[in-house]
Amino acid sequence: MVPDAWATGQPITIVQKLRRIHWPVLLIVCGLAAIGAASLYSVSGGSFEPWAGRHIQRFLVALAIIVAMALVPLEIWIKLAYPAYAAALVMLSLVPLIGDEALGAKRWIGTDTISFQPSELMKLALVAALARYYLSLPADRIAKLRSAVLPLAMIGVPVLLTLGQPDLGSAMLFAALGLSLMFLAGVPLAYFAASAVAALALLPAVWSNLHDYQRTRIEVFLNPDMDPFGAGYHITQSKLALGLGGFWGQGFMQRMQSPAEFVPEKHTDFIASIIGEEWGFAGLLFLIAIYALLILTMMRMASRCQNRFARLAIAGSAMTFFIYVFINLAMVTGLVPVVGIPLPLVSYGGTSMMTLMVGLGLAMSGYVHGREGGQGANGPF
Structure with missing residues (x-):
């Protein structure tokens, strides 16, 4: 049997990578991007x-980025983790000063031709920085409170x-992403229970500091009928579209609800409502199954890595997909307030797609290089 190049310490060729x-x-x-393209084609009337x-x-550009990132040695991403986090933090801090305002919020930085959300970059940087922190932390210190x-x-x-934006x-x-990574790194569950109690105690203070529109969203979430043509319009129309789809749906481009522009943001945050109307409950179940397959496959990838940074980078990318999908589908069905989270690789949006795909690129680099051994072969995976 020919020994693995990683095990022998020999240089790794691009072909092997x-x-x-x-x-x-x-x-x-x-497959997810294809579903998104078909749905966006339908939304725009063919x-x-x-x-x-x-x-x-x-998507094609982002796919090439994933392959390119997979070829980059893991040590490069480890060295860039803290600087990337610092840079993302600086850009987040600059948003209130130089950010572009839209719908009462400043979230974007850029020009008329190129703009981006620093919060999207922070999602990547946070995963990398936390993975870098736990890589350097000895295993016997992970469970300590000061760590x-x-x-x-x-x-x-x-x-x-x-x-504040x-x-x-x-x-x-x-x-959600940061705490889940801490848990996967091995932080005891008791710490999270104590944090949950503290968070509940702080709810009155958080409520008093929310913006008026944020309070309204939560109140409408609890009672959508209080303002069906105002703040509750999104949820009401989304539920109506899903109801019209039934179990099997109306068929591709055969919607009754959405052509009249009743569903707001139908190409971004509420594209799942369009899929539900056209393909029904069965179509949404199929879509959820694809996401579940992706997330479970990525967690299996993480479990095969010996390097702790690689494991947490892959798990962080998988958890990002899970949180996006969970919040978006819960939002369009009225289970959580409307918070503006897109459906991964299906909703229209360049910044969110790039964030997810670059995260996948980091995860793929971890999978390609993280099985050669290295620090942190312990953990819950």
């Missing part, structure tokens, strides 16, 4: 403009900055 790429994962994400064509172009202070601060600062959705995602 390409063979190590988990191609089934890329096939799954291609045209690739203005959304479906751009969606496909962006949780720095990662909690790394999570808390971007949460506070995004709440205001961007409740990104703040929720930072908290």
Whole structure:
């Protein structure tokens, strides 16, 4: 039997790295992007403009980025983790000063031709920085309370900055993503229970500091009928579209609800409502099954890595997909307030797609290089 090049310490060729790429994962994400393109084609009335064509172009570019990132040695990403987090933090801090305002919130930085959300970059940087922190932390110190202070601060600062934009959705995602990575790294569950109790105690203070529109969203979530043509319009129309789809749906481009423009943001945050109306409950179940396959496959990838940074980078990418999907589908069905989280690789949006795909690129690099051994072969995976 020929020894593995990783085990012998021999230089690894590009061909060997390409063979190590988990191609089934890329096939799954291609399937998700295809569903998104078909849905955007339908939403625009049977045209690739203005959304479906751009969606496909962006995805192909992002797919090439994943393959390119997979070839980069893991040590490079480890060295860049802290600088990337610092840069993302600086950009988040600049949003209130130089950000572009839209719908009462400042979330974007850029020009008329190029703009981006620093909060999207922070999602990537947070995963990398936390993975870097736990890589350097000895295993016997992970469970110590003082070792949780720095990662909690790394999570808390971007949460506070995004709440001030205001961007409740990104703040929720930072908290959920960061805490899930801490748990996967081996932080005891008792710490999270204590944090949950503290969070409940702080709810009155959080409520008093929310913006009026954020309070309204929560109140409408609890009672959509209080303002069905105002703040509750999104949820009401989304539920109506899903109800019209029934179990099998109306058929591709056979919607009764959405052509009249009743579903707001139907190409971005509420595209699942369109899929539900056209393909019904069965179609949504099929879509959820594809996401589940992707997430479970990525967690299996993580379990096969010996390097702790690689494991947490892959798990962080998988958890990002899970949180996006969970919040988006819960949002369109009225289970959580509307917070503006897109459906991964299906909704239209260049920044969110790039964030997810670059995260996949980091995960793929971890899978290609993280099985050669290295620090941190312990953990819950």
